[in-house]
Amino acid sequence: MSRYWSPALADLSPYVPGEQPRIAKLVKLNTNELPFGPSPRVLAALHDAIDERLRLYPDPESLHLRTVLAERHGLQPENVFVGNGSDEVLAHAFLAFFRQPQPLWFADITYSFYPVYCRLYGIQYRQIALDDELRFNVDAFLPAANEAASGGVLLANPNAPTGQLLPLAEIDRLARAHRQCVVLVDEAYIDFGGESAVALLNEHPNVLVVQTLSKSRGGAGLRVGWALGSAELIAGLNRVKNSFNSYPLDRLAQTAAAAALQDEAWFDEHRRIIMANREWLTEQLRQRGFTVLPSAANFIFARPPAGNAAEVAQQLRENAVLVRHFTHPERIAAWLRISIGTREECEALLGALPAHDGGDEA
Ligand SMILES: *Cc1c(COP(=O)(O)O)cnc(C)c1O
Numbered sequence: 284m285s286r287y288w289s290p291a292l293a294d295l296s297p298y299v300p301g302e303q304p305r306i307a308k309l310v311k312l313n314t315n316e317l318p319f320g321p322s323p324r325v326l327a328a329l330h331d332a333i334d335e336r337l338r339l340y341p342d343p344e345s346l347h348l349r350t351v352l353a354e355r356h357g358l359q360p361e362n363v364f365v366g367n368g369s370d371e372v373l374a375h376a377f378l379a380f381f382r383q384p385q386p387l388w389f390a391d392i393t394y395s396f397y398p399v400y401c402r403l404y405g406i407q408y409r410q411i412a413l414d415d416e417l418r419f420n421v422d423a424f425l426p427a428a429n430e431a432a433s434g435g436v437l438l439a440n441p442n443a444p445t446g447q448l449l450p451l452a453e454i455d456r457l458a459r460a461h462r463q464c465v466v467l468v469d470e471a472y473i474d475f476g477g478e479s480a481v482a483l484l485n486e487h488p489n490v491l492v493v494q495t496l497s498k499s500r501g502g503a504g505l506r507v508g509w510a511l512g513s514a515e516l517i518a519g520l521n522r523v524k525n526s527f528n529s530y531p532l533d534r535l536a537q538t539a540a541a542a543a544l545q546d547e548a549w550f551d552e553h554r555r556i557i558m559a560n561r562e563w564l565t566e567q568l569r570q571r572g573f574t575v576l577p578s579a580a581n582f583i584f585a586r587p588p589a590g591n592a593a594e595v596a597q598q599l600r601e602n603a604v605l606v607r608h609f610t611h612p613e614r615i616a617a618w619l620r621i622s623i624g625t626r627e628e629c630e631a632l633l634g635a636l637p638a639h640d641g642g643d644e645a
Contacts (some may be wrong), residue, residue, distance in 0.1 A: 285474065298399045301607050310631045312622040313605040315443075315472075315582050317557065319625075320501020321539070322549035329544035332535055338641045341534040348532070352509055356481050362511055364520040364581045365540075367531040369471060369495035369508025372520070374400055375527070376491060378511065379519040380465040383434030386610050390419055392615055393570030410624035417445045417576060417584070417615075421453045425460050436461050439469040439632050441477055444609060444620040451478045458487045465516065467491045472580035475561070481511055488513040490547070498542045498581055499554050507532060507540040557581045557623050564621070564629045571636065582622045590617035595637060602635035 284295060301314035349363040354361075366372035377400040381387045386407040389397050401408045408427070414420045419442060422428060436457060441448045458466045466489055468480040473494065480492050491512040496502035510520060524531060532540075543550075565575045565583055572588030589596045596608040596619055607620040621632065 285434055295402055296399065298396045299491050302450045302605070304605070306603065310604040310624065310628045310635075312582075312595075312624050312628065313607045313620075314503075315498055315580075315622045316503045317498065317501035317553065317581065318628060319553045319556070320548040320549070321505070321543055322501070322550070323541045324542045324546045325502065325505075328538050329535055330561075332538040336494075337534060339534075341530055341532060341537055344347070344612060344625060345532050345537050345609045348507075348537045348541045348544075349509075351544050352511070355544060356479075356511060356622060358481075358484070358511060359514075360512045362484070362517055362523070364512075364517045365532055365537075366508050366510075366524065367528075367536075368497065368506040369469070369493050370396060371506075371531060372493050372508045372510050373397075373467075373469065374403075376465070376467055376493070377406060378404050379523045380467070380491075380516070381435040381437075381462070384436030385432045385464075387437060388429075388433045388436040390442065391612060392417060392442075392445060393437075394439050394471075395401055395609070395611075397437060405564055413442075414447070418447050419449045421449070421457050421460075424457055433461055433464050434464045435464045437469070438467075439471065440480070441475070441579040442617070443472065443580070444582070444584055444607070444618075445576055445584045446472070446580040447576055448477045448579035451480065451482060454480050454490075455483055455487075458483060458490050462487075462489055465489050465491055466642050467493060467585040470494045471498055472582075475581050476579040480623040484512060488515065491516050496540050496543055500550060502539065502543050503552065505536050505539050505543075505584050507536050523583070556625075556635060560629055561623045563626070564623060564632070567629070572635075582632040584615075584620055586618045592617050592619050598637050599632065599635050604632050604635045606632070 345365045348365055349360040352363045353360045382404055386409045388409050388411055391410040391412045411423050470479055470492055473479050480490060483490050493510045493512055496505055496507040568575050568585050574586040578583045592608050596606055597605055609615055
């Protein structure tokens with residue numbers, strides 16, 4: 284606390300990102316980056332873009348990148364918004380759509396940045412419990428089940444940190460039940476086996492889909508994310524952006540992101556490797572007594588046989604393997620979120636696990 288801080292600052296509780304330590308030979312399975320990439324085409328495009336043009340401001344509309352995204356999804360550029368990582372796109376969406384008299388609804392176990400934005404922007408929220416198997420239950424998200432109106436609905440699909448996927452038909456049901464507000468689908472992990480809600484955009488002007496270069500494209504260091512939705516929603520995001528920072532994406536990021544999105548062969552090859560490694564690691568952990576939720580993401584949510592997640596994470600750390608352990612909420616304190624790495628990294632994780640005695644001591 285400082286006497287110079289404005290009062291609102293004291294009430295914030297900022298998001299704590301997974302660590303990015305400077306330890307050599309670390310097996311880093313704690314922040315869901317891809318162990319590959321970016322595509323060689325991205326590196327070539329960056330190389331070509333490094334010249335005296337960096338003296339000039341970038342295109343504030345990122346039109347080339349938005350056109351590439353629009354073409355990829357069968358949309359128009361007016362249906363595409365880009366920002367400095369999907370975290371920034373999400374932040375703008377909170378301000379543009381969720382500052383309402385009614386609370387924003389999201390799950391009790393989901394991306395822990397959501398309550399942080401609510402605090403930042405003074406948005407009321409209601410957290411609705413995932414079911415006993417940590418699945419998103421649309422019935423619990425219906426207005427009738429809550430005897431209340433929603434000022435917005437937000438879900439990560441696949442969810443984080445559970446990795447579980449909600450089928451498209453269920454998102455359709457959710458969007459229909461909440462036509463009066465924006466239903467935001469955060470698809471940071473959709474490319475690892477899910478079906479995108481972009482398919483619903485024609486029918487639902489209230490659905491906003493947010494995606495990122497950070498996970499499936501191996502471009503977390505470039506900080507590029509985007510939203511896809513009706514022109515009226517995109518116009519709302521532009522109003523916030525142009526009241527905040529007109530140039531959220533620098534020249535290099537715009538160029539690199541467009542190149543990444545144009546290399547479908549690289550994208551397909553590497554997400555397939557991750558999906559195969561995920562299935563293999565899931566099986567290996569189950570053989571060692573772990574409970575592993577079915578995942579459609581590039582990470583898995585796994586409970587060690589003794590439920591001693593903090594201890595297991597610490598032991599892995601001593602062996603230079605990092606995974607993510609969340610202490611809140613209590614309901615997930617026995618679980619670990621493990622990013623899917625290369626096969627060698629998955630093997631290193633297994634090798635660093637404490638010996639398993641076959642029984643469930645929990
Ligand atoms: C990683 C992640 C993001 C943020 O991605 P950036 O584009 O890197 O800001 C957003 N939502 C979820 C659920 C994530 O896991």
